[in-house]
Amino acid sequence: MPTPRALRPLVVLVGIAALVLAGCAPGKNQVTAPASSASASSSVPAQDYGDLADFYGQQLDWTTCDAGECSKVTVPLDYDDPSGPTISLAISRHAAEGTPIGSLLMNPGGPGASGIDFLESFLGEATSKLKKNYDLVGFDPRGIQRSAPITCVDPEEMDRIIALDPDTSTDAGLQAMIDESATFSKECVNRSGDVFGHVDTISAAKDLDIMRAALGDDQLHYLGFSYGTKLGATYAALFPKTAGRLVLDGALDPTLSEGEIESGQAGGFENALRAYVADCLKGSSCPLTGSVDDGMTQIRALLDRAKVNPLPTGTDRDLTQSLTFSGIAVTLYSQSYWAALTQGLAAAIHDNDGSILLSFADVYYDRDEDGTYSTNSTEAFRAVNCLDDRSDPDFDVMRAEAAQIQKVAPTVGSFFSYGATGCADWAVPEVGGLDDYSAKGAPPVLVVGTTNDPATPYAWAQSLAQTLTSGVLLTYEGEGHTAYRASNTCIAKVVDAYLVDGKVPDDGTRC
Structure with missing residues (x-):
């Protein structure tokens, strides 16, 4: 079954086509986007994390790799037994070309897709605004590719x-x-x-918070596609106070049966x-x-x-x-x-x-x-x-x-x-899964849906935006799975303004 999962670039096929449409729709009450306090040099107080203190306080050793820099993050195999066996998660980083807001962690979907492979291809498609202002970080979630792969x-x-x-x-x-x-x-x-x-999603979301701290960020800024939206929504529900600017594109509502x-x-x-x-x-x-x-x-x-x-x-x-x-x-x-x-x-x-x-x-x-x-x-x-x-x-x-x-x-x-x-x-x-995905207390979460998305139907973006207390819906009127990078300049501008400038669009904005 082709349930929501990411794909490698279809190099045997034709190139990406541009689509253009725009419009408006009713909105709902908004809250202000968080001012980023992330800093590559900030230190996260390990003593705040109980049995997980050593994981949150770890220092990363970076080496040169194809994406820029690569490292490993150590996490518990089982969060119910943090003193037990550990696993290593592979991460890669492309340093910001200007002064960084912080790290932008990215997940391409699946579940099962490699974020490190994704980062290498994403660098050729990312906007100059995004590359200038963020350290772009790819990671392989637990069980996938380079991270204790099953x-x-x-x-x-x-x-x-x-x-x-x-x-x-x-x-x-x-x-x-x-x-x-x-x-x-x-x-x-x-x-x-x-x-x-x-290799469940809740454990992967907890891994995200350890990655955030290990990278020196006070907030998690995140760009998730397809299944990556479920991972991002799970993070927001578990860690609303450290959620930063989250973009969930091609939404999979985790409350669906x-x-x-x-x-x-x-x-x-x-x-x-x-x-x-x-x-x-x-x-x-x-x-x-x-x-x-x-x-x-x-x-x-x-x-x-x-x-x-x-x-x-x-x-x-x-x-x-x-x-x-x-x-x-x-x-x-x-x-x-x-x-x-x-x-x-x-x-x-x-x-x-x-x-x-x-x-x-x-x-x-x-x-x-x-x-x-x-x-x-x-x-x-x-x-x-x-x-x-x-x-x-x-x-x-x-x-x-x-x-x-x-x-x-x-x-x-x-x-x-x-x-x-x-x-x-x-x-x-x-x-x-979780009993509650409303993520009360989280800042605005940008949910992006495509009206004729085959793998993650548009109705799911609508429902996820409603499930999240601070969900904001951005609609792309067109074909295909996910919108950012693959649709039009309208979507790119709105998403970049949210990620870089903290500008939250009106709920229901259409492109």
Whole structure:
């Protein structure tokens, strides 16, 4: 399932396109943005932190690396046992090109995406205003890439898993899905050890506060995308007094149930696919014909065909139904990828050639041409989500939910159903989330939503802005997943004014 997760740059596709729209909407009462008191040389009094004092008071050793400077932050493996085992979190920093306000910590999403990898690409896209005024800091959250990474399976087994076309029509098929997940999680424990049970979002948010102190900042300034918005919202709820300027772009409201996430995303991808089909049918090279409904039916027919007869790809890997959908879904994250989707669909529909869509699916899963996986994003994605929330795997309940999702998304809804099987019989207990995400006492938190975002539907940005007591909603009217860096100068100016100048936009501002 393509639940909210970040993607590596799709270098095989076309470049980023600019979109421009603007408007207004009603606002709500505002509070003043915090004046930054962060300082790279400020010292945080370790004695204020009880059993965590040594972690908060640690000094960082920096070395030169591709992003600028790199270091390690030591945190407890288990915050309920701070005197127990510890893990090291990798961080990188690009020093401000002017006098720094402080550090801006960034998370690209996932869960499972590397913030260090993200920082290296972000430097080429960040505005000069942001680079001048902040030390830009990337980090790999616990369990991810360079930070006590979890590992579960070999590349060959991962190939098999991502290509699986499950049978949801029978109880035996659903039980087989549960058994697959149970086996997967047991392998994760065998290969990863205790860290596998401690990569939950609450622990990662507590890590953020230790990073803040270790960096010498009195407040956390933060830019989070997709799942990174859940991490940021969790931080604000846990540490409202040290929350600084927080931007949450492509919002995932942590109060949503798994069923609500499944239904919302199904509708999001259905709508994004319809927008693509409508655009495709205007062009001369579109492999689809007739009306938009006809085009959606033709895409569903391709998906059904791939399940019965997987498409050849010129390799020893055929394009299964699951891989077909992944290859389509990844291109819906940005309107700039639509031309590439047209190429992939044309090859699949007209030539029975699945090679292009397979290459897109491989981008989604971070699979390299040599058959290895460049990140552990898929393993971490499942591990974090299954620690944070689990739904009832009752077969009748799941079938009723699937029927509702199918009404919302008749073309792609089947790929967002039966998610409860993915964490059933998991090898480590659920951690869960917080009881209250209102973050009372936090300064204004800027929530950014895109009206036709497939992965994090716009309604989630609206609900997160309402969930947060000081939430302020900024809307981008357009296509694609997240808005800052990928939409228009209006969004960039509003976000930069908030981060750098502390200027809070009117709630409901639209670009």
